[in-house]
Amino acid sequence: MPPQEDWMKFLRKLAIIIPTFVFLVVELGCGGQYRPVANPILSHGGQPQRLYSAFVVNYNPLGSGSTTKIDVSGDTNVEVLSMGPGSVYEAFQGVIEGAVFVANRDADSVSFYSLISSGGVTNISLFPGSRPVALAGTSTTSMYVSNSGTTSVCPHTGSMSVISTGSLVATSTLCVGVNPGPIVQLPQVSGITDNKVYIANRGDNSITVYNPATRSITSTITQANGLNLNPIAMVASSDAAYVFVVTQGNGTAPGTVDIINTATDTIGGSVTVGVGPTSISLDTFLNRLYVADTGGNSVTVLDATSVTLGLNPPIRTLGTASVGSAPVSVAALPNGLAFYVANSGSNDVSVVSSNSFGVIGTVPVGQRPVWVATEPSSTKVYTANEGSGTISIINTSNNTVVVNMPAPQQDLTCNRAVSTCPLQRPQMIITH
Numbered sequence: 001m002p003p004q005e006d007w008m009k010f011l012r013k014l015a016i017i018i019p020t021f022v023f024l025v026v027e028l029g030c031g032g033q034y035r036p037v038a039n040p041i042l043s044h045g046g047q048p049q050r051l052y053s054a055f056v057v058n059y060n061p062l063g064s065g066s067t068t069k070i071d072v073s074g075d076t077n078v079e080v081l082s083m084g085p086g087s088v089y090e091a092f093q094g095v096i097e098g099a100v101f102v103a104n105r106d107a108d109s110v111s112f113y114s115l116i117s118s119g120g121v122t123n124i125s126l127f128p129g130s131r132p133v134a135l136a137g138t139s140t141t142s143m144y145v146s147n148s149g150t151t152s153v154c155p156h157t158g159s160m161s162v163i164s165t166g167s168l169v170a171t172s173t174l175c176v177g178v179n180p181g182p183i184v185q186l187p188q189v190s191g192i193t194d195n196k197v198y199i200a201n202r203g204d205n206s207i208t209v210y211n212p213a214t215r216s217i218t219s220t221i222t223q224a225n226g227l228n229l230n231p232i233a234m235v236a237s238s239d240a241a242y243v244f245v246v247t248q249g250n251g252t253a254p255g256t257v258d259i260i261n262t263a264t265d266t267i268g269g270s271v272t273v274g275v276g277p278t279s280i281s282l283d284t285f286l287n288r289l290y291v292a293d294t295g296g297n298s299v300t301v302l303d304a305t306s307v308t309l310g311l312n313p314p315i316r317t318l319g320t321a322s323v324g325s326a327p328v329s330v331a332a333l334p335n336g337l338a339f340y341v342a343n344s345g346s347n348d349v350s351v352v353s354s355n356s357f358g359v360i361g362t363v364p365v366g367q368r369p370v371w372v373a374t375e376p377s378s379t380k381v382y383t384a385n386e387g388s389g390t391i392s393i394i395n396t397s398n399n400t401v402v403v404n405m406p407a408p409q410q411d412l413t414c415n416r417a418v419s420t421c422p423l424q425r426p427q428m429i430i431t432h
Contacts, residue, residue, distance in 0.1 A: 052375050054382050054431045056391055057083070057090040057102055058424035062410045066424060067102060067113075068391065070382070072375050072431070075393050075403050081121055083111045088427050089133060093165055094140035095188060097432045101143050101163070103132040110135070110145055110161075112168055122168050126161055127151040130173075136183040139194040141165055142212065146183040146199055147173075160199055160210060174217055176208040177201025182233050186240040186262060196262065198243050200231040207231060207245065209265050219265040226267030228256045233280045235289070236262075242307060244289060246273070246280045257291060259307065259314055269314030273300040283332035283339065286354060288318065290330035290339055298322050299330055299341055301357060319357040323350035329371045333396065335378040340394070342372035342383050349383060349392075351399050361399040365392035373429040382429045389423025 052072035059065050065087030069079040086106025093099040102111040110124045110132060126132060131149030145161040153159065154175035160183070161170045179202045186195035194212040201208060207227060209219040221227050228247035236243050243260040255277040261268040276295020282304065283290065289302040299321045306316040324343030327350070332339040338360065341350040349372060351361035366385025369392070373382045381394040391405045407424040414421035 050376075052377055052431065053078075054373065054375060054380075054391075054429055055090060055100055056382070056384060056407070056429050057087050057427050058407045059086065059088055059386075059427050060408075060410050060424045065102075065104065066408050067100065068405075068407065068426075070391070070393070070405065072377065072380050075380075075405075077405060080408050081113060083121070084109045084123055087111070089135055090428060090430055091135035091137060091143070092430060092432065093137055093143060095138060096140060098140075099165070100430075101135050101137070103135050103145065105131050105133055105148075108132070108149075110143070110163060110170075124163055124168055124170060126170055127153055127159075127173060130159065130161065132161070133181055134183045136185045136197065137165075138185045138187050139212070142194060144183055144185060144197050144210075145170075146176075146180045148179055148181060158201065158203075160197070160208070162212075162215075172215065174210065176217070177206045177220070178203025180208070182231070184234045184236050184243060186236050186243075187238060189240045192240075195240060198234060198236075198260070200234055200245065202231060205229055205231065207243075207260065221260065221265060221267065226258070226270070228258055228270060231258075232278055235280050235282045237304060237307075238282070238284055238287070242268075244280055244282075244304075246277045246291060248276060248278075251276055251295070254296075255291075255293070257289070257302065257315070259309065261309055268309030269312065271302065271313035271315050271317065273302075274298045274320065278328050279330065281330050281332070283336075285332065285334055285336045288332070289315075290332065292327040292330050292341065294326050294328055294344075297325055297327065297343075297345075299327060299339075299352065321350075321352045321357045321359065323352065323359060324348050324362065329369075331372045331374045331381065333374050333378040333381075334376055337378070338396075340372050340374065340381045342369040344368050344370055347385075347387075349381070349394065363392075363394055363399050363401060365394075365401060366390040366404055371426070371428040373431050375431040382431070384426035384429050386425045386427065389425055391426055391429070 054070040056068040065083045084104030084107035089103040129151045130147040134146040137143040143163040147159045158180040182200040197210040199208040207221040211218045230248040233246040245258040256270045274293025274296035278294045279292045291300040301318040303316040325345030329342040349363040367387030369383040371384040383392045
């Protein structure tokens with residue numbers, strides 16, 4: 001055999017032997033079994049996404065009202081809790097927002113439920129005839145209740161009840177003015193954890209001031225002190241220096257915003273807004289005030305950074321936005337891009353640019369929206385549609401309604417398969 005052929009045979013045998021040898025080495029090195037290994041690709045861990053919720057209070061003309069808890073990210077109804085008859089108002093407990101209180105006007109009670117622990121709903125009794133209509137509590141130890149009715153304790157005026165958040169009992173009730181409505185507590189500042197409380201009395205055109213430190217009413221602000229006619233809404237400044245009071249006047253002339261200097265509890269000045277104002281809200285991001293001028297189909301925007309008492313006017317008006325019919329509620333996005341206006345007359349929401357104050361969108365919602373709320377991520381807006389018994393959820397990325405969520409039925413025994421079952425009436429919405 002020629003040497004070249006011998007050499008070729010040797011190479012072919014070597015090509016067989018070498019892979020076999022390598023295979024045996026690998027097998028023996030791995031314990032006689034092939035084990036594939038998956039090496040994970042590690043990435044940086046992020047903070048878990050916070051879950052936000054909206055809480056809707058529903059009024060039931062047939063009996064006990066309710067609250068609806070909505071998951072912001074999923075647009076789903078995750079819980080319905082029964083409240084007392086005549087549930088009309090709700091508020092978080094203090095700055096930690098660890099619980100919700102609900103005013104049950106027709107039951108003379110306040111309902112409480114925790115957002116941190118289980119335990120169901122606790123109903124806190126007030127004096128018969130109290131008719132609670134509003135709540136306020138920036139303190140973690142107390143919740144303050146505005147009672148519009150007359151009682152044995154206050155037979156000629158309304159009252160304010162103080163509820164201990166520890167014992168869940170009304171520890172005291174004080175007489176205020178006639179037909180009290182809006183109530184605000186100043187924010188916690190400079191170590192003051194239970195700050196002063198202001199109650200607007202619509203029946204006698206006055207503001208009652210309560211000081212928790214002395215557990216007493218320390219001042220009453222009247223028309224003689226510069227307060228204008230028919231106080232209808234209030235909000236406190238973030239630094240607790242002022243309380244802004246919306247007054248309607250006679251209903252035909254423009255209303256005003258009266259500014260209370262909380263250091264002296266006196267009216268420091270007033271600014272004219274639109275006709276028939278009904279609500280005021282504070283944009284904490286841009287430090288602006290939005291006043292819904294229901295009679296004038298507009299929203300007045302005020303600069304809360306420019307308050308100078310003694311000047312006329314004492315606060316600068318940034319602009320006026322023309323919106324839909326009968327605006328009643330305004331809520332600003334936390335990111336500062338726009339504010340949303342619930343128009344109860346035209347059954348829609350106006351989307352207004354925070355820069356130009358021009359309407360950049362109009363979103364049809366349910367019938368007679370009476371409240372609008374934004375949530376911390378600025379992705380959703382909610383309206384309480386009293387007329388249709390629904391909650392509209394608006395996606396802010398395209399300003400369209402993603403769902404019209406029904407409120408609970410008025411009669412829980414009603415069979416929707418065989419009849420029309422009227423729904424409870426959403427009144428207001430809070431988010432966190």
